[in-house]
Amino acid sequence: MDKPLILVCNDDGVNAPGIRALIEATRDLGKLLVVAPDKPQSGTGHGITINSTLRLNKLEEAENLEVYSCSGTPVDCIKLAIFKLLPKKPDIVISGINHGSNASINVIYSGTMSAAVEGSLEGVPSIGFSLLDFDINADFSASAIIARKITQQVLQSGLPNGICLNVNVPKLDHSEIMGIKICRQAEGNWEEEFEARTDPTGKEYFWLTGTFKNYDSGTDTDIWALENNYVSVVPIQHDLTAHNALNKLKDWNL
Numbered sequence: 524m525d526k527p528l529i530l531v532c533n534d535d536g537v538n539a540p541g542i543r544a545l546i547e548a549t550r551d552l553g554k555l556l557v558v559a560p561d562k563p564q565s566g567t568g569h570g571i572t573i574n575s576t577l578r579l580n581k582l583e584e585a586e587n588l589e590v591y592s593c594s595g596t597p598v599d600c601i602k603l604a605i606f607k608l609l610p611k612k613p614d615i616v617i618s619g620i621n622h623g624s625n626a627s628i629n630v631i632y633s634g635t636m637s638a639a640v641e642g643s644l645e646g647v648p649s650i651g652f653s654l655l656d657f658d659i660n661a662d663f664s665a666s667a668i669i670a671r672k673i674t675q676q677v678l679q680s681g682l683p684n685g686i687c688l689n690v691n692v693p694k695l696d697h698s699e700i701m702g703i704k705i706c707r708q709a710e711g712n713w714e715e716e717f718e719a720r721t722d723p724t725g726k727e728y729f730w731l732t733g734t735f736k737n738y739d740s741g742t743d744t745d746i747w748a749l750e751n752n753y754v755s756v757v758p759i760q761h762d763l764t765a766h767n768a769l770n771k772l773k774d775w776n777l
Contacts, residue, residue, distance in 0.1 A: 526587065527553035527678055530613040530642070532600045533621065534564045534634025537582065537592045541620035544663035545652065546588070548671040549617065552678065554587045556613070558604040560634075561592035565623075569637040570596045579603060597638035605645055616642030616687075617674055619652030620666050622659070626691045626745040626755060627711040627737065639687040640761050648677050649687040655749060656694040665697035669754050673703075682758075689757040693749050703754040709744035711737040 529549060533542040537559035546557060561580070572595040583590035591608070593600045597618065605612060618638040625633040635651045642649030650673060654666040669692050682688070689708075693700065715733035722728055737746050745755035 527614040528609065528611070529553040529555045529674075530601070530604050530609070530616045530647075531555055531557040531559070532597050532604075532616065532618045532635075532638040533559050534567065534597045534618075534638065535622055536560050536563045537590065539563075539622065540659070540661065541622055541654065541663055541666075544667045545617060545620050545670055548667035549674050550588060552671070552674060553614065555589070556604060556609060557588070557590040558593055558600040558608065559591075560597060560600060561594055564596050564634045566632050567596045567634040567637070568632050569598055569640065570634075571602070572596060572599050577603065579608075597634040598641045601638050601641040601645075605647075612645060613642075613647055615674065615678055616647050616649035617652065617670070618642075618650070620663055620670060620692075621651070621653035622661060623653065623657045624655045624691055624749070625651065625653040625689060626749060626757075627709040627735070627739075628713065630689055630708065630757075630759065636687075636689055636759070639689070640759065643682075643685055643687040643759075644761055646684065648682040650674065650677060651687065651689050653689075653691045654694065655691060661694075665695060665700060666692040668697050669700075669703070673756070685762065686758050686760055689745075689755075689759050691745060691749055691755045693752055693754070695752060699752060700754060701752045703756060704748040706745045706748050706755045706757050707741075707743055708757050708759075709737055709741070709746035710739040711735060711746065
């Protein structure tokens with residue numbers, strides 16, 4: 524049988540250690556096509572390029588592996604891969620391994636997760652992986668083991684149509700991880716601040732900072748799982764309709 528066709532992306536850039544760890548962890552599972560941004564694209568969310576050119580450059584070709592850099596966003600990478608590079612839709616999209624958490628509200632802003640969401644929009648089972656470590660020298664060995672395990676499970680079992688997975692891994696050795704929990708997204712938000720600073724020419728500029736606040740005391744959330752040394756797996760959908768509000772709004776006298 525033909526090997527599964529695996530599309531790999533991220534938002535930290537094609538040369539980031541996280542995507543390299545993901546490639547090595549899954550390389551023997553199928554034929555890998557890697558299309559990732561040529562520079563960091565963290566926080567771009569589901570952005571696409573519409574007012575400038577997009578460029579692809581082949582960086583590497585080996586047995587069952589092709590690697591391209593793309594001048595656009597993670598979503599651009601997925602679109603170009605599916606519609607220009609691949610002879611058919613991939614069997615799975617895997618994105619990451621991201622430097623830093625994409626749990627709770629962070630999923631909204633994440634380019635890593637937007638690549639997975641775009642894959643699911645195209646009817647492809649998709650997963651985004653993140654490690655709770657922003658250090659450029661982060662140890663991805665445990666998260667790579669987790670990524671391989673969950674990728675194998677999705678290749679075997681598939682996912683419901685329109686659903687992708689948001690997987691977050693605590694900053695621990697693999698032996699210290701308590702297990703994998705299927706969770707819901709915690710209710711949380713960022714209390715943001717814009718620090719006013721001065722550049723060398725004396726002009727003012729602003730730098731975004733903030734503190735994440737978890738407002739959710741549930742023990743079935745991704746934040747609880749991560750704080751208690753579990754890997755969190757949250758099923759994500761692109762349908763943003765608030766279905767529980769439809770009937771209430773239909774009662775309005777409009």
